[in-house]
Amino acid sequence: MPRGLFLTLEGPEGAGKSTQGPLLAEHLRRSGLDVLSTREPGGTPIGERIRGVLLDEAHREMAAETEMLLFAAARAQFVREVVSPALARGVTVLSDRYVDASLAYQGFGRGLDVAVVRWVNEVATGGLLPDLTVLLDIEPTAGLARARAARGKEGAVGRGDRLEQEAAAFYGRVRAGFLQLARESPQRFAVIDARGDVDEVRRRVIEAVDRFLRESRERPEPAG
Template sequence: MRPRPSIRVQMKPISPKFVTFEGIDGCGKSTLIDELASWLDRTRVPYVKTREPGGTSLGEKIRGLLLDPAHRGMNRQTEVLLYTASRAQLVAEIILPALKSGAWVLADRYIDATLAYQGYGRELDPDPLRRLQHWATQALVPDKTVLLDCGIDTAAARMSARNHRPDRIEMEERAFHERVKAGYLDLASLDPGRFIVLDAEKPLPEVIADFRAAFREIVPAP
């Protein structure tokens, strides 16, 4: 008998995605980034995890300047420019090359963080902030942005539980963080097609379940 020809199933190519995670500190971004990374591992999809500020050798040095409590007198414009410099380096050195190679990019914060923290939190005019970010990132916009909506007290309690030492931004007054939280929700309402808003006040297993449900059509089944 002739051997039967083998049948090879050709899987549909998975295009690279740029996914960002946003929210106030302590909302659970790292947990969901790890959840998505594990999901991609099971589906054998290449990916890169990164963070802001930082993610590159230069960016990590800028991160140290930005978050050091010793620099609490930093000018608002200086703060914007340092965050933007770190982001520009990250896009050029890590994000764009990864996407061009076919890998997904999972980023802890991106442009929306500047709009929320410096635009709403520092009460700076958002228009020049947007133009600056557009130029610095070579107009790169995330495919999806996961926003974890979490209360100020809940986030603070979570950070306290892990003996976290607050950085320069986390040491800001409560009103600042309230403006940031409200700002994130405003940004999400302006771009509902990109944002996925999750209730991060829920117990962690429920947040993860909500996240999986939201991403079911985006990430292939393992």
């Protein structure tokens, strides 16, 4: 059985990853693929415990290195329990965030050495990288405004979790970091303009993914 495709959605807060994920999964299913739509930590019990530590508002003093290692630890479990077994069964895996988020947030955003973050994540994932990464690109202010509006609708008190309380400069570095990662690996990334309404963005995403699927069908199957 051919291995499944591994697709990821990346981009800053409010870019629309969680909105576009299910829409893209639906499109892929209609195209005849067996799809697992997931996000880290993907329901792994160990990953959920780690996520709780990362998001706890009492943990404001968390060192950038601790944060980076915890994300990588959760990811190690996610790859082994969720992603790799699904790919081996021929399932297409679509993940809301993955390694590039750590490179952008902990590396470019928090200022850790990007090469170190990359190396730690290689250890965590056994070197598993996505076949295609859809980067939803948007100005940080626009993305944060969407996220804030969503919290307003939910009646929350306008305060996000610990990671959401970072300054605008941080988000500027994160966005620039994502775009740099895309420039460094143009064959893996599809950069999508995430402005406009949900349906406009959906059409752009589907167009890019369909192009990738066509091209990957045209590429010869790797031997073995």
